[in-house]
Amino acid sequence: MSLASSERSAPFLLTGPALMVFLGLVIVPLGMTVLLSFYDWGQYKGIVPEFTLKNWIEVFTDSYFFEIFLRTFRIALLVTLATMLIGVPEAYILNRMSPAWRSGFLLVVIGPLLVSVVARTLGWALLLGSTGIVNQALIGMGLIAQPLPFMFTETGVVIALVHVLMPFMILAVWASLQRLDPQIENAALSLGAGTLTIWRRVILPQIVPGILSGAIIVFSLAASAFASPAIIGGRRLKVAATLAYDEFLNTLNWPLGAAVASLLLIALVLITVGSNRLIERRYAQVFE
Amino acid sequence: MSHLVLDGLTKRFGSFTAVEAMDLSVERGEFVSLLGPSGCGKTTTLQMIAGFVPVDSGTIRLDGSDLGPVAPNRRGLGIVFQSYALFPHMTVAENIAFGLEMRDVPRAERDARTRAAMELVGLKGFADRYPRRMSGGQQQRVALARALVIRPALLLLDEPLSNLDAKLREEMQGELRQIQRSVGTTTILVTHDQHEAMALSDRIVLMNQGRIEQIGAPDAVYDRPASAFVASFLGKTNVLRGTADGRGAVAIGDLVLALAGAGSGPVQLAVRPERLVLAEQGLGARITSRVFQGTHWLLGAESAAGPVMLMRANDGLPVPKEGEAVHLRFAPADAALLPGGVSA
DSSP: OOHHHHHHHHHHHHHHHHHHHHIIIIIHHHHHHHHHTTSEEETTTEEEOOOOOHHHHHHHHOHHHHHHHHHHHHHHHHHHHHHHHHHHHHHHHHHHSOHHHHHHHHHHHHHHHHSOHHHHHHHHHHHHSTTSHHHHHHHHTTSOSSOOOOTTSHHHHHHHHHHHHHHHHHHHHHHHHHTSOTTHHHHHHHTTOOHHHIIIIIIHHHTHHHHHHHHHHHHHHHHTOOHHIIIIITTTSOOHHHHHHHHHHTSOOHHHHHHHHHHHHHHHHHHHHHHHHHHHHHTGGGOO | OOSEEEEEEEEEETTEEEEEEEEEEEOTTOEEEEEOSTTSSHHHHHHHHHTSSOOSEEEEEETTEEOTTSOGGGSOOEEEOTTOOOOTTSOHHHHHHHHHHHTTOOHHHHHHHHHHHHHHTTOTTOTTOOGGGSOHHHHHHHHHHHHHTTOOSSEEEESTTTTSOHHHHHHHHHHHHHHHHHHOOOEEEEESOHHHHHHHOSEEEEEETTEEEEEEOHHHHHHSOSSHHHHHHSSOOEEEEEEEESSSEEEETTEEEEOTTOOEEEEEEEEOGGGOEEESSSEEEEEEEEEEOSSEEEEEEEETTEEEEEEEEOSSSOOOOTTOEEEEEOOGGGEEEETTOOOO
16 A cells, blocks of 8 residues: 555544444444334234334324423423523632632532432432431421422422533533633723622623533433433333333334434434524624 | 822732732822732732732722722722733623723713723724734733723733734833823833833832832833842843942952942942943953844953953944954943842
8 A cells, every 4th residue: 555545544544443333333223213213013013114104193293292202301401400500600619619629529520420320319219209308307397297299200300310410511611611711800800890790791601602512411411311210200200211211112112112212312403403503693702 | 199009018828928018109190110020029919909819918098098998899990911801702892891881881971982992092993893803912902991991090001011922012012101191090010021111111110029129210220220130130231240449449350440339348330231332441351252133233251350241333343253352341320339249
């Protein structure tokens, strides 16, 4: 092989392994899932490789599916808002800490990611149960008479998801805070701005990109989360991911499950890309 | 009464004393530079005046009233930061108008003052630009306009020109001086650049290790340095060893000068390279290096009183070559007697 041709093929050779993994493990199965969603299925005949739109029509017309998708995105939206509300100030405080304290607290922030999802969610189940610590404490303080229902409710699912997805928001916002000019707050201060004004007019607009990327990650992960809704939401409070799981493994209606999974993917892509476009246009000057 | 008075201003960080018992009076409309090497306390002083760093002891008085209890956002000082610290998500006009907005200046007046400020710094027509789309020099002008538009009692400049290239820096120096003159705002400049301090200031405050070494007009400080530190920090200088005879005469090699106050015994004299001249007789020396710098030659020489540097104007006359033996002379008025006698 001549030098020129080896130089030209080098990028392909170098990216080859990763490309093969991506193609083989992501693109091909994804394509097969989408294909599967157009197959026929019957209680007695099983999966029949015949082209049909019946799964998609069912998903789009049955209010049962509509309700589950609505719940999925409601939970995802609430989780995203909660992580923003808690994560943005937390990232700001983290950024102002001295390096020694910061590394300690960073570990606390990343903590949830270091614990297995099942162990963590079961922990939440212990805390949130009707005789769990949270309810006992609230009753003990005389704030409530009856235990609040957390388990098998959307509230419980949202709390557990906020906990585990918080690091993604904090790290994303922290990264954008680090790009801020360290003197910018003093500049605003010298021009007569108070703390709240500095936050609203100077800091917040500049960290929008960080908040946005955090929100996109949190929203996608919350909408496609499986373990937390499965354990805390239980069998009845279904979301899109647990619905697809049930169709695949309980009903054995793979094509319908595939349609649900594909729809979740398409909806997620549309929502995240759409909101990304919208916010990037609105805050064009800080996205550079 | 002076406009701004620093009285015994002190700041410590742990066991490190950043600024120690600093006294300074600045008159209205004056342009004063705090000059010194990094870590000399000049920036800390500025930050204490701005209110970003709390004062340990001492007071800062502006027009007679104590600034200590006043929050930084109520001091009404204009500050230009080294990094400019412009708001990247706001246009030039929005950046400049920010301080006026905070003061609830009515819309019409705000617009008029913003426009006037942009004109003052030569940014007419840039109103809707974003800072990121501007050059360093232009950003610098926005920062200056933003600080001046609020009509501050005091303009604080923190190394404002250090991020510009040499040519632009020189241009901006001239412009900064001219703008300050026309507006008449009392200005304090923090810089480590002696040329900048000398070009801009009415007075220079030379600082070292948290203390003031010397205060004076640029030419006065340059010509009559009060210490070896000032002499070596401000411009190039030759330190010549000599011997005083106790009767007002000092011998430096073969050169004998009448110098009042020299005492007797070994002395050190600071002489600027541009004041050392080649002569028929005087201090014997041998040229060791010769560098052409356009307007002049910079000659290095080994003399009986130590190594020296001298400037020789590029006047068309022959210049001594390396290795050539020469004689050097200077006027007694051009030599500054350094205190502390001879250091080893």
